[in-house]
Amino acid sequence: MANEVMHSTNVKPVHIDVYTFKPSSARPYYTLLTGGMSDLRQNIPVKFSNLSPRAEIMTYAHEVKGWMQNVLKGLAEMPWDDNTFLHWYHSVPNGKPMTAEPSELTAFFFVPPYREDQNFNPMIVEGDKVDFLVMIPITQRELNFKREHGAKALIDVFDQNNFDYIINEARKSFV
Numbered sequence: 001m002a003n004e005v006m007h008s009t010n011v012k013p014v015h016i017d018v019y020t021f022k023p024s025s026a027r028p029y030y031t032l033l034t035g036g037m038s039d040l041r042q043n044i045p046v047k048f049s050n051l052s053p054r055a056e057i058m059t060y061a062h063e064v065k066g067w068m069q070n071v072l073k074g075l076a077e078m079p080w081d082d083n084t085f086l087h088w089y090h091s092v093p094n095g096k097p098m099t100a101e102p103s104e105l106t107a108f109f110f111v112p113p114y115r116e117d118q119n120f121n122p123m124i125v126e127g128d129k130v131d132f133l134v135m136i137p138i139t140q141r142e143l144n145f146k147r148e149h150g151a152k153a154l155i156d157v158f159d160q161n162n163f164d165y166i167i168n169e170a171r172k173s174f175v
Contacts, residue, residue, distance in 0.1 A: 016035070018069040019033045034056045037056050042055065042085035052131045054129070071108070092107060099169045105138065107139070108136065114134070116132075141173040
């Protein structure tokens with residue numbers, strides 16, 4: 001059960017709340033998870049019909065900061081605000097640091113929930129599987145690398161650097 005919920009108060013096509021789960025002995029970090037993004041189907045192009053049209057976004061942090069909830073909410077609204085879709089291996093530029101403190105993290109990258117158990121994703125909404133997208137803040141250099149070499153190459157770089165997929169605002173670029 002969530003320890004805290006940031007309730008959306010604006011009127012949008014989807015009502016996005018952000019749930020915060022405190023660390024435990026088994027999970028020594030916070031987990032933030034959107035709720036509401038999967039209420040509507042994303043506009044997935046036919047060539048990507050193998051993807052689930054429903055998703056929720058999550059992220060991990062050692063310390064929760066307000067920008068994290070705001071970013072999750074904004075990204076979860078993006079498919080309807082911009083008539084697009086988000087899924088694994090997509091990236092979204094932000095153009096500036098999203099953190100209050102100076103940071104090189106200026107973009108977002110979505111990956112499958114690697115930190116979760118294999119049986120983690122059982123959620124079904126109106127017959128559609130809901131995919132969980134883990135949002136990772138990345139640097140402009142990492143975004144450029146991903147665009148040039150592909151998502152798998154960036155994940156390989158993360159693996160070579162033992163990246164744990166937990167937000168570290170002071171993290172420098174791995175490329």
